[in-house]
Amino acid sequence: MTHSMNPPVNNHPSAQGGDEADLMDGTIRLAHGNGGLLMQELLQNLVFSRWEGVDTGRDATLLAVPPGARLAVTSDSFTVNPLFFPGGNIGSLAIHGTVNDLAVSGAEPHALTFNMILEEGLAIADLQRALAAADAALREAGVQVVAGDTKVVPKGQGSGMVFITTGLGWCPTPRQLHLGKVQAGDQILVSGAIGEHGTAVMLAREDFGMSSDLLSDAASVLPLTRAVWDLPGVRFMRDPTRGGLTSVLHEIRHATGLGVEVHEQQVPVRPEVQAVCEMLGFDAMSLACEGRVVAVVAPEVVDEVLARWQQCAQGQAAMRIGEINRSGQVILRTSLGGQRFLEPLEEEPLPRIC
Numbered sequence: 001m002t003h004s005m006n007p008p009v010n011n012h013p014s015a016q017g018g019d020e021a022d023l024m025d026g027t028i029r030l031a032h033g034n035g036g037l038l039m040q041e042l043l044q045n046l047v048f049s050r051w052e053g054v055d056t057g058r059d060a061t062l063l064a065v066p067p068g069a070r071l072a073v074t075s076d077s078f079t080v081n082p083l084f085f086p087g088g089n090i091g092s093l094a095i096h097g098t099v100n101d102l103a104v105s106g107a108e109p110h111a112l113t114f115n116m117i118l119e120e121g122l123a124i125a126d127l128q129r130a131l132a133a134a135d136a137a138l139r140e141a142g143v144q145v146v147a148g149d150t151k152v153v154p155k156g157q158g159s160g161m162v163f164i165t166t167g168l169g170w171c172p173t174p175r176q177l178h179l180g181k182v183q184a185g186d187q188i189l190v191s192g193a194i195g196e197h198g199t200a201v202m203l204a205r206e207d208f209g210m211s212s213d214l215l216s217d218a219a220s221v222l223p224l225t226r227a228v229w230d231l232p233g234v235r236f237m238r239d240p241t242r243g244g245l246t247s248v249l250h251e252i253r254h255a256t257g258l259g260v261e262v263h264e265q266q267v268p269v270r271p272e273v274q275a276v277c278e279m280l281g282f283d284a285m286s287l288a289c290e291g292r293v294v295a296v297v298a299p300e301v302v303d304e305v306l307a308r309w310q311q312c313a314q315g316q317a318a319m320r321i322g323e324i325n326r327s328g329q330v331i332l333r334t335s336l337g338g339q340r341f342l343e344p345l346e347e348e349p350l351p352r353i354c
């Protein structure tokens with residue numbers, strides 16, 4: 001559905017200088033989702049004034065696909081709690097998360113759909129803050145919102161705001177990053193320190209009664225993926241979000257039947273993250289990142305990938321952390337010289353982290 005985000009072409013209730021200040025003092029009402037005047041006013045002020053890529057002249061926006069390219073499509077939903085956390089908010093997270101799934105697939109992000117499920121009683125100023133952050137993330141990635149939808153649910157039946165996105169990008173056909181390309185002997189790289197998003201969001205929840213200066217790592221990984229995706233030895237990339245590095249390693253094992261060995265000492269973890277994990281009994285390997293890349297690469301391009309990443313602002317702590325073998329297991333070589341199986345996650349340690 002795109003039409004409910006599209007204002008009538010000739011009737012923008014507040015386009016002629018409506019009461020934006022009044023609007024921002026208010027809260028979301030059920031009528032903001034009913035397709036009528038209030039909804040048009042809200043969307044005009046908060047959405048269409050920023051996002052000009054939505055073609056309001058028809059119910060679907062038409063996009064040109066470059067000749068020879070494949071269309072890359074990814075979809076995501078964002079329910080993070082709290083909505084605002086150190087280093088980001090649900091708006092920036094939604095854009096970065098969607099852009100990142102395109103980026104690690106080797107696609108050049110181009111456009112997004114952006115759906116909002118708002119809870120009655122949400123402060124419109126909070127919505128505005130989240131959308132401003134989304135906007136900044138869109139501009140950074142050079143991506144336009146081209147369609148969307150807005151619904152309002154009654155108070156108590158939502159969680160403030162939920163954003164649902166679909167990302168569209170172009171993938172030149174020769175670029176074939178895929179789990180199926182991974183081979184024994186390949187090396188595993190990570191672009192930066194892990195677990196900062198999970199830790200920052202967790203600490204922002206009052207129930208832990210702890211505070212820290214730690215920021216979420218939520219960011220676009222496009223500079224990192226663009227820097228290396230022309231190298232033929234780059235086989236596969238993934239952004240380690242929910243379930244963290246542990247889940248990516250198990251996905252590799254599961255999809256390939258091969259094994260993975262990771263050297264604990266080489267995995268970059270900030271001392272603040274390590275300290276929180278030790279206090280609360282979490283494993284940094286399983287905490288979410290929102291601005292990191294795990295890459296599986298041929299041994300001959302390890303140095304080149306690391307060198308290119310380390311030239312990016314976000315890749316300075318990039319490390320080689322392990323290798324692919326034929327063991328069929330995910331094994332962690334510990335700092336003390338031992339080894340242990342890295343178990344896949346069963347329970348959800350941190351619900352609503354993204």
Ligand code: MG
Nearest residue numbers: 101238239241
């Ligand atoms: Mg992903």
